[in-house]
Amino acid sequence: MSSIHSDPSLSLAFWIGVTAFLLTLGIVLLILVLRIQRYWQGRREQRFQQRWRPVLMQAVAGDPSTGLPALARRDQWRFLKLWNHMQESVRGDATQRLAALAYRLDCQHTARRLLARRSLPRRLFGIMTLGHMRDRTAWDLLQAQLQQSERISALFAARALIQIDTQRGVHAVLPQLLQRDDWELVRVATLLQEFREALGRELAINLSALPAARLPRAMRLADVMHLHVPGEVMLPWLHAHQPAELLIAALRVCSGAAVLPAVRALAGHADWRVRVQSARALGRLGEASDLTLLTRLLCDPQWWVRYRAAGALTQLPLVSRETLRDLLGSLQDRYAREIFAQVLAERGGADA
């Protein structure tokens, strides 16, 4: 031992070892504490579920309880989590009955308190609660959350606002939806799925006034959410001089016979990604007369253009299976023949 302390490097190594040993003991202790804590939390959760789940189920089923048990302060957070999960799982009148139950338990006050918390999940549950309760008095608070840089809370605030007042909410939220690139479109589409119609209407009204930089996002939003945008509204953006990104987005959402000539014209665009979308759009909107144009696209140098053109051919109205088989037999270009045979086999339209 004495020789350890006489050598400074050895002494340092010794004390590092001792520290490691003590830290290990600390970790073991912490793990044990965590296990005990988890055990007691589990017990408490079980008691809470036994008491409150039947109450919530009764509310969902439309069987209002005359006397509600008291909601202990320490159970408020658990209750809001369970209540929100229920709200997210049910539809129709049950949501209103759940909201009424929450009002009886004064949950709007708890939710407002949660908005001021630092913890993100607590704030989010606060926002969700106010939205599901359709609490109109919380409008300003939620609008302030909508402006927050934290994207998830802003996105949930957007939904809550639309839940409270669809028309006013959509009007307030749409500019943010188009501005904030940090809002994942897939998440937006999922969260706002039930308000598609209102969003589609608002978007169609505002589309022509949007700055060019925002248009591709607006069209991607329409595409992801399957929003209906009338063909006439789309026409100005279906011209070859528009940027490729915009054309791609516009071709994905355009609909109606009015856009067909523009879609056909874009089948010859220099950018192959535009040609792909043109072929896809023709599959959706095209007529039997587009057979020749799509057959030409089967010889495109890009695999994806050929593939989408072949797919579009199988979707054309009034084009029989025999016509498609005859077309396959008549194709001279090897690549066109191969891709068409593949797509026919995929769709079960020809013997592989």
Add this chain to the structure above:
Amino acid sequence: MTDLLTSFILVYFVALNSVYLLLNALAALNLERVNRLREIYELPSVQTTLDPPISVLVPAYNEETTIAATVRSVLQLTYPEFEIIVINDGSRDGTLQVLQQEFGLLPFPEAYRVQLPTETVRGIYRSTIHPHLRVIDKANGGKADSLNAGINASRYPLFCGVDADSILQRNSLQQVVQPFLRDPRMIATGGTVRAANGCEVKDGHLTHVDLPRNPLARFQVIEYLRAFLFGRLGWSSINALLIISGAFGLFKKAAVIEAGGYRRNTIGEDMELIVRLHRHMREGRRPYRIEFVPDPVCWTEVPEDLRTLRNQRVRWQRGLSESLNSHWPLMFSRRGGWPGWVAFPYMLLFEWLGPVFEFGGYLWFAYAYFAGLISWPAFAVFLFLAIGMGILLSASGLLLEELSFHLYPRKRHLAILALYVILENLGYRQLNAWWRLVGLVQWIRQKEHQWGAMKRKGNWQS
């Protein structure tokens, strides 16, 4: 000279374990964020069905005993839209015949598109039972070549490479795709691979998690927690992850094709690709992210005998050597960032050269003590330090597991894991250092590589 060498080895051991501890601390911060958001993303209304479609690639070589179960397991994944492409890499057993019988394969007239060069594709088949299942039959070219063939045949913008012996969680694709939804810069995400030994597997899916009975497998459970799981999460938090396990990784196809696909004639094709992606994106000054998903998404059988384990570790070390050797210019390059300035040098010093210093350290101290160059207290302090820090590190991995996933909830589990946290440092780590040293020597001697043959028991499957 003796003092200098002794001090150097002590410093090396302290530095090695401190870096690991630092990574665990970074991982803890990252886990906190992940846990915070988990309860939000688990809400029914947030669960999206609009996830981008994925091509699942399953390269297979002589997998006739496991391939049908693997494909069935992939078929049961809960994901809105995906296709499965099994690549039979010139198997010499009945892999193709098993697939044909089990899934009713018929030749398919695919317009196969060569975006990445591969060995000759002999035929493409499609299942008559599951139209989204295709099988590519090709001449033998190795795992990387098979994955490249799968990429060529894939239809979707994201592809997921899966080992033919992996057991996937039903929601694994949903887990690993999340970073792609959140961040358009994402080009690759890796899932956590855990040891399946001891667990119950039914119809290709894990039904019950338990600890293995085999001591070697138990050591690996601790090792996965200590070195692979939370370490990778730490690197991920600074966008410096240099490896995504070949057993389960999701990639943006366009980025991989642009970087040249998987490199053939390499053992560690999974790590090599990730290092190359870092280099490619950084040299091109392109914004990108490579992320690690800590949730357990994939389970694999770990070796239960010394010979198989040794072969695996030797192969890993050679793979690491090849990956680092191919991408020296990333290190300390002007645009290297965290990967070039921190992760690469770390890999070089602690993972690549690690076995030299680790095994050499033990050897030197033993020699110096028996030769009378150092005193018994000095030798004892070295062992106390090296083993004590190793135990601390393993214990910190166990703590993180407790804080996050809590996969081993029973008291018996905790007792066994605690015991193996200690035992792992009393021989297993040293043995590993030796095998890695062998791998390093084999790489220097440039021995030929081949598909990693692994002896599997599969007795946890039913």
